Amino acid sequence: MSQRQSAKVLDNQPVGPSVYLLSLEAPAIAAAARPGQFVMLRVSPGPEPLLARPFSVHGVRGGKLLILYQVVGKGTELLSRARPGQELLAWGPLGRGFGLEVERPALVAGGMGVAPLAFLAERLEERSAAFEAFYGLASRETLTAWDPVSGEGAFYLEDWGWHGASEDGSQGHHGLATQPLEDWLERAGSPPGAVLACGPLPMLKAVAAICAKRGLPCQVSLEAPMACGVGACLGCAIPAAGGGYLRACQEGPVMDASTVDWDKV
Ligand SMILES: Cc1cc2nc3c(=O)[nH]c(=O)nc-3n(C[C@H](O)[C@H](O)[C@H](O)COP(=O)(O)OP(=O)(O)OC[C@H]3O[C@@H](n4cnc5c(N)ncnc54)[C@H](O)[C@@H]3O)c2cc1C
Ligand code: FES
Structure with a gap:
């Protein structure tokens, strides 16, 4: 409530x-x-x-x-x-959050998408649930000098064992978060129960396509301009697969990727 x-x-x-x-x-x-x-x-x-x-x-x-x-x-x-x-x-x-009842999920965060996924990772850790996590940033600089747990001191997501990528090559893989995700999916003995992602729209589109190609369930957190946040203004409409719209603030922000019309978002 x-x-x-x-x-x-x-x-x-x-x-x-x-x-x-x-x-x-x-x-x-x-x-x-x-x-x-x-x-x-x-x-x-x-x-x-x-x-x-x-x-x-x-x-x-x-x-x-x-x-x-x-x-x-x-x-x-x-x-x-x-x-x-x-x-x-x-x-x-x-809004609707991520489904937690997933066997060994793969988390993918791009930019400020780290914000909800760090909370998700924390809740999974509290349940001793196994998961893999991937992040992509513009640059290593974005990560410098912050610790989302204590709010103090320098901290890098590597300390959590997350697989990193940066667009300028200053941290982890040189490129986008989707590359380490794909590399890991190739290597992983058994597929993740689902991929759970939050980040810029192009990243979410790419993650949704990777999952669709492999038949993997995928949950994405979609951003949209929000005036009311409670379903009344329809400002946050996301084109739905099969027609119509989904309200990011009510049916989302976390949606099953298969319910989104990615060509129209
Ligand atoms: C469900 C949801 C969760 C969010 N969580 C976070 C979060 O944890 N941390 C965080 O930093 N931001 C988050 N955002 C984005 C945040 O709401 C916007 O950055 C903020 O509203 C911008 O307000 P502003 O007045 O500073 O910018 P404005 O003056 O309103 O806009 C400035 C620029 O930012 C762009 N912009 C505005 N809103 C967004 C948006 N939603 N996505 C992309 N670009 C936008 C505008 O197009 C414009 O170019 C979230 C958005 C949604 C919908
Ligand atoms: S923000 Fe008003 S309906 Fe979603």
């Missing part, structure tokens, strides 16, 4: 170039959040911007809700200025 609550900013630190880790006191949302779900957040206590912005749940620590975000425009720039003690309005958790 989603909650609307005033959330106190506990911390809001830069953890990479234009990337911040926000910690909010939001016990009701934190208690209910599942990996892949998101919150709508008013990024400033003032009237501007009017619309809340959607952010994936990156983690929970007791009553604390963690959000990992990149500054891309006005709203996220304002959010980066939020200081401890400030109250922001948040509602959530919203």
Whole structure:
């Protein structure tokens, strides 16, 4: 059940170039959040911007809700200025998260897609569930000096054993996350129960195609502009396979890749 609550900013630190880790006191949302779900957040206590912005749940620590975000425009720039003690309005958790009942899933994160997948990995680890994880970034720099667990010190996803790729070759495989995924699928004795992915649209399209070719179940977390976050405005419509639309905030953001019309997204 989603909650609307005033959330106190506990911390809001830069953890990479234009990337911040926000910690909010939001016990009701934190208690209910599942990996892949998101919150709508008013990024400033003032009237501007009017619309809340959607952010994936990156983690929970007791009553604390963690959000990992990149500054891309006005709203996220304002959010980066939020200081401890400030109250922001948040509602959530919203949407459909990742299905956790998957035998040995393969996780694929691109860019800020790391935000929900780190939470997913954490929940899988709590269940002692086996999984493989892959990430792709523009550059090693994106990862530098942040630790999504403690929010302190330098940390690299390699420490978790994730297979890495970077577009500039500065970290892991030189190229996209889909290459180490495909290499691993070639080598893996038994296929993963499903591939669970979040990242930029071209990456999700590529992952969906790889899975379709191999007959693998695939869950993708799709981003779309969201005005309301609760199914009312239809601003987040995603073309559905077979016609019609899926609302990213209600039927998603995590969707079965086979339900999406990838030629029209
Ligand atoms: C379900 C969901 C979960 C999300 N989780 C995260 C997260 O965990 N961390 C994070 O950093 N971001 C996340 N986003 C994206 C985030 O909501 C946007 O970056 C944010 O709303 C931008 O607000 P702004 O006012 O700063 O930018 P705007 O001024 O609104 O836009 C600035 C630029 O960013 C582009 N932009 C805006 N929204 C998006 C989007 N959804 N996807 C791609 N480009 C966009 C615009 O086209 C424009 O070019 C998520 C989006 C969705 C739908
Ligand atoms: S954001 Fe309004 S219907 Fe999805």
